[in-house]
Amino acid sequence: MKKMMELALGIVTSVGGFLEIGSITTAAQGGAIFGFKLVWAVLLGGLCVAFLVEQSGRLAAVSGHTIPDAIRERFGFNYYLFLLAVLALVTLLVLGSEIGGVCVALEMATGVRFQWWALAVALLMWLIIWKGTFSVVEYGTSILGLVTLCFVAGAVVLHPPWKQVAAGAVPTLPSHDRLRYWFIAVSILGASVSPYLMFFYSAGAVEDEWKEDYVAVNRFIAGTGMGFGTLISVAVLVVAALVFLPRGIQVDHYSQLGLILRDAFGAWGFWLVVASLFVACLGAAMEVTLELAYMVAQGFGWNWSENQPPKEEARFSLTYTAFIVLGALLVAVGIDPLRLTIFSMALTAATLPVAIVPFLFFMNDSDYVGEHTNSWFSNVVVVAIIGLAFVLAVVTIPLEIFGGG
Amino acid sequence: MASEQHDTARVYRGAARTGRGRARRVVTLFVLLSLSGACAQDPRKQTRQELQTLSSWAATLHLLGEAWLERSVPSRYAQQTLHEARQTLQEEAQTIRQSSSIPADARAALIGHAQQLDRLAGGLSEEVQTGDPTDTPQVLTQVAQEQQALADLARGVGAR
Numbered sequence: 001m002k003k004m005m006e007l008a009l010g011i012v013t014s015v016g017g018f019l020e021i022g023s024i025t026t027a028a029q030g031g032a033i034f035g036f037k038l039v040w041a042v043l044l045g046g047l048c049v050a051f052l053v054e055q056s057g058r059l060a061a062v063s064g065h066t067i068p069d070a071i072r073e074r075f076g077f078n079y080y081l082f083l084l085a086v087l088a089l090v091t092l093l094v095l096g097s098e099i100g101g102v103c104v105a106l107e108m109a110t111g112v113r114f115q116w117w118a119l120a121v122a123l124l125m126w127l128i129i130w131k132g133t134f135s136v137v138e139y140g141t142s143i144l145g146l147v148t149l150c151f152v153a154g155a156v157v158l159h160p161p162w163k164q165v166a167a168g169a170v171p172t173l174p175s176h177d178r179l180r181y182w183f184i185a186v187s188i189l190g191a192s193v194s195p196y197l198m199f200f201y202s203a204g205a206v207e208d209e210w211k212e213d214y215v216a217v218n219r220f221i222a223g224t225g226m227g228f229g230t231l232i233s234v235a236v237l238v239v240a241a242l243v244f245l246p247r248g249i250q251v252d253h254y255s256q257l258g259l260i261l262r263d264a265f266g267a268w269g270f271w272l273v274v275a276s277l278f279v280a281c282l283g284a285a286m287e288v289t290l291e292l293a294y295m296v297a298q299g300f301g302w303n304w305s306e307n308q309p310p311k312e313e314a315r316f317s318l319t320y321t322a323f324i325v326l327g328a329l330l331v332a333v334g335i336d337p338l339r340l341t342i343f344s345m346a347l348t349a350a351t352l353p354v355a356i357v358p359f360l361f362f363m364n365d366s367d368y369v370g371e372h373t374n375s376w377f378s379n380v381v382v383v384a385i386i387g388l389a390f391v392l393a394v395v396t397i398p399l400e401i402f403g404g405g
Numbered sequence: 406m407a408s409e410q411h412d413t414a415r416v417y418r419g420a421a422r423t424g425r426g427r428a429r430r431v432v433t434l435f436v437l438l439s440l441s442g443a444c445a446q447d448p449r450k451q452t453r454q455e456l457q458t459l460s461s462w463a464a465t466l467h468l469l470g471e472a473w474l475e476r477s478v479p480s481r482y483a484q485q486t487l488h489e490a491r492q493t494l495q496e497e498a499q500t501i502r503q504s505s506s507i508p509a510d511a512r513a514a515l516i517g518h519a520q521q522l523d524r525l526a527g528g529l530s531e532e533v534q535t536g537d538p539t540d541t542p543q544v545l546t547q548v549a550q551e552q553q554a555l556a557d558l559a560r561g562v563g564a565r
Contacts, residue, residue: 109481247464248463249464253486253493256486258482259472262468267475267477270472270479
């Protein structure tokens with residue numbers, strides 16, 4: 001019974017917590033400019049993340065190791081430090097984007113400029129993390145995050161041409177703006193296959209005290225939860241393709257997103273977008289913050305747990321406090337949240353190989369995963385993801401320059 | 406485990422050494438490509454980009470105006486979005502004015518459309534501020550005319 005509850009909660013968490021500023025923005029831009037042609041990128045990203053999340057959960061459940069912890073042990077402290085430096089920098093930009101997303105939602109609702117909300121949002125996040133437990137952060141925001149299902153309802157209400165949507169699952173080149181097409185595709189993949197998601201998931205499995213008998217539960221949660229979550233991203237793309245593309249609206253500014261559900265729900269549409277943006281970005285911002293603190297604390301061997309009082313893990317608490325302040329400062333100085341998001345998603349794609357390559361080693365090492373080593377199929381998929389990650393790393397910067405538009 | 410770590414480190418160091426020269430060439434190529442990209446903008450491409458941006462904001466003004474008329478969006482949001490639109494349109498006019506790669510006649514036409522859209526956004530903004538939508542349908546008709554004019558211009562330069 002307990003496992004059934006955890007299963008249900010895990011799926012709800014994956015669905016409600018799937019959308020964040022990167023996936024909303026990149027899917028909306030993709031749909032607004034290229035219609036259904038980038039459905040394949042969202043699906044591919046979802047498939048990759050489901051595989052990687054399942055493996056990070058399996059690693060944590062069987063070995064009791066989180067990913068940073070295992071990386072330090074298996075590859076040495078120098079590689080861990082290199083990974084920390086690269087990922088912390090990029091993830092900090094992602095944190096800034098997520099905080100920016102919450103602030104933009106508040107700007108839409110109140111008319112007060114987003115910069116002015118940065119410190120208030122930072123304080124709210126800090127209070128929830130400081131006072132709350134892992135369950136409050138993860139389940140609380142994810143259950144509220146179910147509001148993002150409004151995009152799925154919106155897509156259904158607008159009656160899309162389903163055959164064309166399905167045809168978008170097969171990559172085809174557009175007749176115009178090919179560089180921009182590839183740039184958005186890379187950004188969609190960067191938004192989906194974020195290392196922070198895998199790192200956070202493995203830390204969550206340790207926080208929730210998963211053991212070896214959770215391997216099947218983990219597999220089901222990763223597959224089903226990420227599958228449904230991916231459908232929400234597809235729905236954002238579909239709605240943008242139906243509402244923005246025929247009118248010629250590109251998503252050049254966040255404020256334009258406020259109109260995305262107007263055709264489907266009238267006046268309710270605006271408030272659903274505001275609520276979705278607020279909850280999804282707040283949840284993601286707290287997860288990213290915790291992931292940054294986990295990554296530092298787990299690598300350096302400090303006490304870490306969101307379930308312990310801050311006084312018992314002062315360095316962990318100080319680390320997340322510092323990251324919240326830094327993330328909020330990026331927004332408070334007035335950096336455009338949309339540009340920050342697109343830039344950080346592309347950079348995330350560029351840093352994927354350093355985060356993903358270690359999986360191939362852990363998941364085939366019986367010292368870590370016992371009898372639950374990868375099957376040949378899983379290894380083929382991970383190698384394919386690593387290959388994709390290398391391609392993304394190589395093409396991201398030229399695409400940023402030529403296709404970022 | 407320790408020897409495995411040592412081997413892994415040695416493999417990485419070896420790969421790093423052999424890959425260093427290649428990496429340097431790739432970085433140099435990226436820098437050269439970036440510089441050439443920055444220096445030599447295709448005039449048609451830049452004109453198309455500016456047209457897309459103007460058309461996108463014209464369509465946004467139209468949809469926003471309709472939504473505000475139906476009370477589907479709050480006035481505060483409409484006001485803020487109109488402010489963003491005006492700021493972007495003014496920046497676009499400035500960018501187009503300074504662009505040497507856009508032909509002079511296209512530049513003049515684009516600046517004219519950007520300024521006209523800015524004026525229309527200003528008109529909408531005043532109506533939102535006063536809460537009086539009497540003239541809004543008329544402003545929206547003018548926005549639609551601008552959209553049409555931009556579409557005609559886009560066909561002229563071969564945009565989608």
